[in-house]
Amino acid sequence: MEAKVGKFFDSVTNFFSGSDQLPWCDADIIAGCEKEAAEANGSDESKNECLTRFSWALVHSRRTEDVERGIAMLEDLLLAASIASTTDPLKMREKLYLLAVGHFRRGDYSRSRELVEQCLMVEPEWRQAQSLKKAIEDRITKDGVIGIGIAVSAAGLIAGGLAAALSRKK
Numbered sequence: 632m633e634a635k636v637g638k639f640f641d642s643v644t645n646f647f648s649g650s651d652q653l654p655w656c657d658a659d660i661i662a663g664c665e666k667e668a669a670e671a672n673g674s675d676e677s678k679n680e681c682l683t684r685f686s687w688a689l690v691h692s693r694r695t696e697d698v699e700r701g702i703a704m705l706e707d708l709l710l711a712a713s714i715a716s717t718t719d720p721l722k723m724r725e726k727l728y729l730l731a732v733g734h735f736r737r738g739d740y741s742r743s744r745e746l747v748e749q750c751l752m753v754e755p756e757w758r759q760a761q762s763l764k765k766a767i768e769d770r771i772t773k774d775g776v777i778g779i780g781i782a783v784s785a786a787g788l789i790a791g792g793l794a795a796a797l798s799r800k801k
């Protein structure tokens with residue numbers, strides 16, 4: 632019985648804390664990736680890999696500015712790949728996934744879900760994308776439940792205020 636109560640409280644805590652399983656990246660890793668990208672010499676493919684690692688670090692950052700920067704970088708990389716017609720499906724899938732992570736971190740869950748569904752079209756069994764999709768759907772559900780709770784509370788307060796006002800008149 633105690634274990635069930637513990638699981639219940641853990642699930643409630645997770646619900647309200649909004650925890651997800653995505654990794655976070657600290658400033659040291661971001662700085663290292665930025666330096667690597669700036670010093671990248673050689674083929675376009677090598678530079679592209681450095682920029683992809685750098686954008687990975689940015690979208691996994693706790694800082695909003697880094698996430699925004701990572702989103703912009705990934706959009707540029709995707710645009711450049713489509714213009715050059717060098718769209719390797721696996722590399723495209725990875726960039727779309729990272730872009731979905733960035734939008735998830737930013738709180739744009741509908742855009743994140745669209746992008747992760749594009750990833751799953753390329754590879755339906757990709758567990759990372761499936762996990763992100765579940766996290767997105769959980770967050771959308773949580774936000775909906777919280778929104779309904781706020782609306783019900785507001786309606787209750789209004790109804791209570793009206794009832795109090797009517798009882799004073801009598």
